[in-house]
Amino acid sequence: MSWIISLPCTRDEAEALAGDIPELDALADAPVVVTREIDEASGRWQLDAYLDAKPGPALLKLLQALVPSAKGEKPHVEQLAEQDWVTLSQQGLEPVQAGRFFVHTSSYADRVPAGSTPFLIDASQAFGTGGHDTTAGCLAMLDRLARAGASPRNIADIGTGTGLLAFAGLALWPRAKIIASDIDPASIFVTQGNAAINGVALGRGGGRLTLAVAPGTDHPAIRHRAPYDLVIANILAGPLITLAPDIASATAPGGHAILAGLIARQMEPVLAAYRAQGFRLAARGGSTEWPCLLLVKRRRHGWRRKERAFHRASPSDASFGSW
Template identity: 85%
Template sequence: MSWIVSLPCTRDEAEALSGEIPELDALAAPPVVVTREIDEEAGTWQLDAYVDDKPGADLLALLKSLVPSATGVAPQVEALPEADWVTLSQQGLEPVRAGRFFVHTSSYADAVPAGTTPFLIDASQAFGTGGHDTTAGCLAMLDRLAATGASPRNIADIGTGTGLLAFAALSLWPRARAIASDIDPASISVTRENAAINGVALGRSGGQLALAVAPGTDHPAIRHRAPYDLVVANILAGPLITLAPDIAAATAPGGHAILAGLIARQMEPVFAAYRAQGFRLAARGGSAEWPCLLLTKRRRYGYRRKERAFHRANPADATFGSW
């Protein structure tokens, strides 16, 4: 039997909990934490933590410390029937329309609008269903890039989660070669399942998606395929900054990088890390709180040795494969 612990929180607290939570990650069996808006007009939010065993006083106190606004409020603790609690945490996701894309769960399979490119991504043990602003922002940015006439032939999705962004890129550029990676083997398993559901061919040739379990660009297949015309990295600000030299080395001159997973106040330090690697800002999308950056790597003229990506990030310093 699994359990859910619920506490009220503010929007700022919810956004702060959207990335890594070191206090929970240090636990032997960390809970899955989900925040959601309860009432848009009232501005009320809620934290839900899913755990396998009945939570003790120490865990309840730790969860309360994450949401100071709930001081004095008793956590609601409820036993759940036997089920996949990660799936339960994502049930009820509304469809997302971003550019030409329509991302939905099985519950909305009969509600696909005409003229859209649909993807069925059910709740799973990996993130990236399209329901978060960062994922929706990346989908819209991919659509925007295609509208400019860009035609990347070699694509990498770093921290793929469910595979959604790689699927979307291949739908826009069906002759391209693409590779999707994630540090979490479960994410790659989910991506493989989602590829079968959505008719995405897996393989190493044009129009096919290769898969790799890897932190950042640290995989022989990723390095061998470099440089890329398009790199997508929807992870977190810290990993994005750490990986800037590697993503730059993996991106072809004139190529593009789509970066997301950062909040508004992190945009400047993230962009500064890539500007130092020869990128310029081509467009900004996403939402006010969750920006999505489209960067272009400046072309260099004259003789220069061929670049390869060399991984500099320590897998321990960041969580990849987030929203």
């Protein structure tokens, strides 16, 4: 038997819950939380939490605390007989077409458009099913970079989440070496499963994906492979700014960086941090509210492996998980 807890919420609250939720992650049997838009005209959103056991008062109180706008609302608790919470949670996940890529759940496996590059990414503990504007923006930017003639041979995906952006990189540049990292071991476990589902080879060398659990760029394998022709970081504005020196050190002169996870009002502070490290803005994509930035590292800033140590993320840093 499964259970669902539903509460109304605002769009801002829904977007704030799109990343890690430390209050829930600390629970032994954490529910799977999905937010969805109920009515575009009125701006109504809803939080749905799926779990295997009947929820207690403490969990209901915790969920209500995550959506302050629902203060005074009684959570709707319902028992779901003989149903799979994964299937239920995916009912609101529409497929995403971004550039040549078509990202879908199992529910849409028979509806792949001809000529597209499909990826099957089901709901999981990691973020990055393609449905959020930041992930879709990164996919479109990767496609745009490839159509412009770029051919990176060495790529790093920092904060990989489900592995989707790394998979897209290998689809575009099959001979490239790609390393994907995340601070959350669960994300790397999810990426391994998604790689098997989507026929992505794991391992070292060209055409294979290497995985690493790491805060930011702090991992021997990431340092050893640098400098990179392309660094992808779809995380959050705070970590993007904190990691600017490290990403600059890891990017080859003339190399590209794709940054996302920031909202529009955070774009200038993020750009300022990367301009200070020798990057220039080459293109802006994504949506109006969730921009995706394509940066190029100026050639006068060379690779500086011996001159500085990589930043080691402190416990106070925001999550490095992917959107």
